[in-house]
Amino acid sequence: MNFGDDPTLSQLLDRWVAARAPEWSPKTTIENQRQIRLKIVPRLGHRRLSKIRAVDIDAFYAELRRMVVRRAKRWRRHRCGGRTSSCTPRSSRP
Numbered sequence: 619m620n621f622g623d624d625p626t627l628s629q630l631l632d633r634w635v636a637a638r639a640p641e642w643s644p645k646t647t648i649e650n651q652r653q654i655r656l657k658i659v660p661r662l663g664h665r666r667l668s669k670i671r672a673v674d675i676d677a678f679y680a681e682l683r684r685m686v687v688r689r690a691k692r693w694r695r696h697r698c699g700g701r702t703s704s705c706t707p708r709s710s711r712p
């Protein structure tokens with residue numbers, strides 16, 4: 619893949635998805651694109667590959683872990699994941 623002098627991470631990911639998508643199911647392609655669009659591009663997509671350092675990746679992973687923990691806590695509180703006031707708390711399950 620020829621990206622020119624110094625592509626952004628977003629450009630690299632677009633090329634990667636295009637190259638790999640034929641090997642994936644349509645659902646996998648859509649989900650991978652969604653995860654890239656929602657999680658990676660807003661935080662690192664604008665950065666040039668030459669400017670991304672290990673510390674940037676570490677910070678990104680830490681942010682992802684915090685997101686997962688927040689979701690897990692919310693999910694444990696309510697069977698519905700906290701989306702509606704009519705759900706039953708998980709602790710009342712038999």
